[in-house]
Amino acid sequence: MDDLAFGVRNKRGDWTPKARLEFAPFWDRPLRLAKILAWLPGYVWPWNAFHLATALLYWRFVVPDAETMKTISWGWALRLYVANALSIFALYGAIELFWYVRRKQGVRFKFNGKFPADNPSDVFWFKSQNLDNALRTFFVGIPCWTIVEVFMLWAFATGRVHWLTWADHPVYLAALALLAPAIHELHFFAIHRAIHSPWLYKHVHSVHHNSINPSPWSSHSMHPVETLLYHSVALWHLVIPSNPVVALFQLHVAGFGALNGHIGFDRLELTEGAALESHAFAHYLHHKYFEVNYGGDGLIPLDRWFGTWHDGTKDGDALMQARFEKKRARSNAGRAA
Ligand SMILES: [Zn+2]
Ligand SMILES: [Zn+2]
Numbered sequence: 001m002d003d004l005a006f007g008v009r010n011k012r013g014d015w016t017p018k019a020r021l022e023f024a025p026f027w028d029r030p031l032r033l034a035k036i037l038a039w040l041p042g043y044v045w046p047w048n049a050f051h052l053a054t055a056l057l058y059w060r061f062v063v064p065d066a067e068t069m070k071t072i073s074w075g076w077a078l079r080l081y082v083a084n085a086l087s088i089f090a091l092y093g094a095i096e097l098f099w100y101v102r103r104k105q106g107v108r109f110k111f112n113g114k115f116p117a118d119n120p121s122d123v124f125w126f127k128s129q130n131l132d133n134a135l136r137t138f139f140v141g142i143p144c145w146t147i148v149e150v151f152m153l154w155a156f157a158t159g160r161v162h163w164l165t166w167a168d169h170p171v172y173l174a175a176l177a178l179l180a181p182a183i184h185e186l187h188f189f190a191i192h193r194a195i196h197s198p199w200l201y202k203h204v205h206s207v208h209h210n211s212i213n214p215s216p217w218s219s220h221s222m223h224p225v226e227t228l229l230y231h232s233v234a235l236w237h238l239v240i241p242s243n244p245v246v247a248l249f250q251l252h253v254a255g256f257g258a259l260n261g262h263i264g265f266d267r268l269e270l271t272e273g274a275a276l277e278s279h280a281f282a283h284y285l286h287h288k289y290f291e292v293n294y295g296g297d298g299l300i301p302l303d304r305w306f307g308t309w310h311d312g313t314k315d316g317d318a319l320m321q322a323r324f325e326k327k328r329a330r331s332n333a334g335r336a337a
Pocket of ligand 1: 208214219261262283287
């Protein structure tokens with residue numbers, strides 16, 4: 001595929017899409033029904049459908065029965081950890097293997113023209129971003145994800161929270177599942193904004209930001225406090241009346257979906273003519289510029305409301321520079337006073 005038909009590459013080899021990042025069309029005024037209808041399939045397919053499918057597979061084959069989950073034990077907790085670790089190893093590992101080790105697509109559609117493996121750095125364990133990120137994923141990220149998962153399932157099994165059944169509340173639960181990505185967006189934006197406060201950034205979030213040029217292994221490379229906060233999005237389903245399958249879907253939107261912001265390519269070429277859209281650009285810009293795009297891919301325009309949106313264009317760049325300039329002027333004025 002010719003990536004230059006869809007974007008431009010600068011002298012450093014970094015590729016930028018021509019199309020500006022947009023918010024979901026139901027925020028447009030006036031509302032355009034045709035645009036909303038055209039947007040909907042991409043909201044469901046393939047990523048959210050994939051997260052739902054994995055949640056259903058877990059419910060069928062991995063999650064034990066309610067009786068077992070009434071008592072927290074190492075047995076079923078480890079079973080969940082192994083399922084999470086193997087799934088992430090298979091999904092993230094496959095993309096790492098084909099797109100980052102074998103480099104089957106070269107740098108076509110790649111935002112950063114370099115590969116992390118070609119730039120050893122002291123900020124990482126063993127000077128390797130890949131090794132550092134992968135170790136943190138399996139020894140910090142996924143254990144914390146599993147802790148949240150065990151607690152959430154135990155709360156449902158012991159009757160501490162509402163367990164609505166699909167038979168009694170099919171429409172409500174389906175609507176809640178449809179809204180899960182929006183719940184994710186609100187939760188992620190709130191915790192992400194909080195961990196960018198200076199003290200928390202220094203002690204917690206900087207671990208994640210070591211990866212300026214992220215790859216899939218960067219997705220779960222977080223400080224334990226961050227990864228616990230991140231996955232605790234599923235605990236909203238202990239507050240909102242819900243069902244454990246919907247809560248599990250919510251957890252998978254976080255756990256499996258963390259991949260999307262860190263793929264590093266705008267599209268993953270699958271065949272000569274077909275490519276998978278990654279939805280990675282907005283969060284790639286966050287890793288590049290730090291103080292833009294605290295939210296996700298534009299499902300809710302939180303970054304626009306808070307003045308931190310970067311749409312990937314030159315206009316977005318100019319707005320960001322003006323904001324940084326103002327911030328510098330304020331801090332200089334503060335120092336002079
Ligand atoms: Zn990130
Ligand atoms: Zn951040």
